[in-house]
Amino acid sequence: MSLRVVFLFIILLSLPSKAFTVTIPGVFGYADRPVIIHINPNNCPASIYEDTNAAIDLWNSSPTSGLELELGPDTTSAVSTFKSFSFSDSHIVVGCSTNFASDKGGGCDASCLDFTIAVGSTMSVGSHLVKGQVTINMNSGAGGNYGLRNSTQKQIVLAHELGHALGLGHTDYEPALMYFNIGAKTALSLSQDDIDGISYLYARDELGSDKPFGCGTITTGLPPSGWNLWAILGLLPLFVLFITKLVPSKLIVLAK
Amino acid sequence: MKRYLSNHITQGLISFAFAFTTLSLSAQSPKGHFIGVGLYTQNLFTVTTSNDASAALLGDISESPLFIWKSYFQPFSQTTIAPSLGYTLLPRKSKDGAAEISLLTLSLPVIHNINNSWDWSYGVSLLRQSIEGAGGTVVLNNGTGTSTFYLPTGTATTQVYSVDVGTSWHITTSSELSFDLRTTGILSNRRSFFLFIAYHYNLFSGGF
Numbered sequence: 001m002s003l004r005v006v007f008l009f010i011i012l013l014s015l016p017s018k019a020f021t022v023t024i025p026g027v028f029g030y031a032d033r034p035v036i037i038h039i040n041p042n043n044c045p046a047s048i049y050e051d052t053n054a055a056i057d058l059w060n061s062s063p064t065s066g067l068e069l070e071l072g073p074d075t076t077s078a079v080s081t082f083k084s085f086s087f088s089d090s091h092i093v094v095g096c097s098t099n100f101a102s103d104k105g106g107g108c109d110a111s112c113l114d115f116t117i118a119v120g121s122t123m124s125v126g127s128h129l130v131k132g133q134v135t136i137n138m139n140s141g142a143g144g145n146y147g148l149r150n151s152t153q154k155q156i157v158l159a160h161e162l163g164h165a166l167g168l169g170h171t172d173y174e175p176a177l178m179y180f181n182i183g184a185k186t187a188l189s190l191s192q193d194d195i196d197g198i199s200y201l202y203a204r205d206e207l208g209s210d211k212p213f214g215c216g217t218i219t220t221g222l223p224p225s226g227w228n229l230w231a232i233l234g235l236l237p238l239f240v241l242f243i244t245k246l247v248p249s250k251l252i253v254l255a256k
Numbered sequence: 257m258k259r260y261l262s263n264h265i266t267q268g269l270i271s272f273a274f275a276f277t278t279l280s281l282s283a284q285s286p287k288g289h290f291i292g293v294g295l296y297t298q299n300l301f302t303v304t305t306s307n308d309a310s311a312a313l314l315g316d317i318s319e320s321p322l323f324i325w326k327s328y329f330q331p332f333s334q335t336t337i338a339p340s341l342g343y344t345l346l347p348r349k350s351k352d353g354a355a356e357i358s359l360l361t362l363s364l365p366v367i368h369n370i371n372n373s374w375d376w377s378y379g380v381s382l383l384r385q386s387i388e389g390a391g392g393t394v395v396l397n398n399g400t401g402t403s404t405f406y407l408p409t410g411t412a413t414t415q416v417y418s419v420d421v422g423t424s425w426h427i428t429t430s431s432e433l434s435f436d437l438r439t440t441g442i443l444s445n446r447r448s449f450f451l452f453i454a455y456h457y458n459l460f461s462g463g464f
């Protein structure tokens with residue numbers, strides 16, 4: 001083994017670059033923790049709570065981010081007030097619109113109604129975000145109707161729009177949750193680009209106000225957890241023992 | 257109080273690591289001082305690298321090599337410690353140089369000798385990542401048209417601890433290959449696995 005081989009290995013492993021964006025420049029997320037989400041369940045499918053919780057768990061799983069999203073009490077704020085942020089709830093509201101052309105904001109023609117499943121946006125005061133919103137397309141007859149999606153797609157849509165409500169813009173990195181087109185996605189997941197973006201907006205600091213080893217964050221069932229985790233950690237020493245007992249004598253002969 | 261404790265644990269850990277590094281430079285060290293180059297991959301099993309958003313078993317492999325200083329030190333007759341400092345001299349870059357992401361790792365593993373060629377270790381690390389952006393705007397598709405989005409500006413720094421297990425294969429007395437699995441957020445739903453693979457070379461012994 002020489003250094004030359006190692007450097008070649010690095011060059012071969014080079015991957016395309018990724019670039020996240022933000023919706024408001026110079027603003028670093030919400031100042032408060034946790035960030036609360038309020039749902040107005042009017043006109044929403046029954047799965048709205050499940051979908052929102054899945055999206056919350058996904059963003060909360062980001063290892064280098066200090067973001068803590070939490071589902072709060074329902075809101076009665078009308079979805080028509082969302083686009084102008086003229087609701088009184090703190091942080092983020094999620095609601096469903098049967099008049100999406102008007103509630104989306106900025107207009108939405110027939111083709112927009114067919115292609116836009118939901119929108120998310122945010123507003124800031126000073127250097128922090130103060131309010132965010134997700135408006136879901138429940139227009140009957142529209143191709144973009146949220147209710148027509150399967151449960152994974154619904155969760156992906158909500159997680160993507162929550163990303164906007166948290167301050168993230170689109171990216172040109174296609175595997176990312178924040179890529180503009182989520183049509184190709186079959187699973188709810190984050191890419192490193194999404195993690196970089198949310199860590200930039202909500203940097204985790206275990207030397208500062210965040211507790212070490214992830215302490216103090218809500219524990220849920222994201223993999224690997226429970227028995228899977230203990231199985232992996234428990235089997236590791238056995239694996240190390242296995243390769244060190246069986247492999248070395250032969251490999252060392254080769255190396256010397 | 258908790259914040260106070262956490263800051264003190266951190267400061268303790270850092271001083272501990274540096275004290276050992278300094279001490280090991282002046283004192284006799286069982287195996288010596290190594291420089292190394294490594295690769296790391298983040299968020300095994302959970303992060304996606306494909307357009308269908310399926311999870312990647314091996315995580316997201318960083319294109320940016322880590323340069324490492326590692327010193328073996330024996331504070332007590334039965335205990336070997338090998339503090340190491342790793343840094344990405346060439347940060348991983350996002351498109352158009354919009355953001356540069358550097359990683360600094362400070363590790364304090366306790367080494368257990370298995371036989372002449374293999375060690376295994378456990379310990380704690382601090383992973384400090386800084387995301388630095390030059391600012392600017394970019395026009396991207398928004399589904400029905402285009403929108404202007406903003407590239408990151410300024411620096412955001414994340415600092416997390418990890419709990420580590422690893423193994424080293426001593427190829428010769430002057431070179432070794434190490435594998436480390438570092439778990440961040442081990443007590444939470446932020447639990448994430450990082451894998452570090454590094455080749456270390458003994459600076460002062462000479463010869464490959």
Ligand SMILES: [Zn+2]
Pocket residue numbers: 160164170179180
């Ligand atoms: Zn979007």
